Amino acid sequence: MHDHLSQTFQALADPTRRAILAKLSMGEANVSDLAKPFLKEMSLPAITKHLKVLENAGLVTKTRDAQYRPCKLNGAPLKDATDWIEHYRSFWEESLDRLGEYLKTVTAKEKETTKKKKTAKGKSHGRKK
Amino acid sequence: MHDHLSQTFQALADPTRRAILAKLSMGEANVSDLAKPFLKEMSLPAITKHLKVLENAGLVTKTRDAQYRPCKLNGAPLKDATDWIEHYRSFWEESLDRLGEYLKTVTAKEKETTKKKKTAKGKSHGRKK
DNA sequence: CCGATATTTAACTAAGTGGTTAATTAACCA
């Protein structure tokens, strides 16, 4: 929890916070501007807290302009996050790696069964929640 | 927290879980193999729980082999995660602070309307700096 | 100064997380 990467992923693990970042990617915005799309679902202090999480993760920088707090997105921490994930790219690209042969066999079988009949359901991996 | 992307980021927001994925990237391993590096720091049930989080996020698949539970890494959810982050790449490339203002004007050419929004808001009360 | 706007802080709650120890299930092997 203390390490930088965990903090970044933790900050991203919430749809409201990701939506705030999305909004900030279109330009600077102050708190109430950012809050507006969410005020039907949650209160302003809730947004303040989300912003604090993003700020602590270094993803957002808040400045001062009169009563306003213009926020801007800082993408730097995202670089470390994406660098970490990138290390695993071969595991979603089906390329041959140490597990390549095994994985390829499994996925090939799965594709074959899906292909068999158009009526097959498809996306489920048989995992339960 | 129900959405897939949040679940993925949440699963990645822990150094133990990321270490488990790192180990799994080197090949299949059963639970006690995965637990071994951590048994000085935490108990086996703790690892079981971490694995459950990874499993629920779809990042790990557990199979059965006698008493053993061989686990394998499934990278598919990482694709969505990295796709989301990739959308923000421009925010960490060229992110030198001193050039920030200049770059902002460069990016502003395609978001002119967004930039006006903030000014318009302030103008409604004749706000000045 | 007063009143409005913007934002934060405080205090509280419900639920989630990450860990524990002890007990349980399940499969192997001699």
Add this chain to the structure above:
DNA sequence: TGGTTAATTAACCACTTAGTTAAATATCGG
């Protein structure tokens, strides 16, 4: 069969998170 190994489940605990409402702080504008 009984003992050992592998892993999970149960019950519990401390801490964090995500939200609330209400009050406080700060700045502007007349």
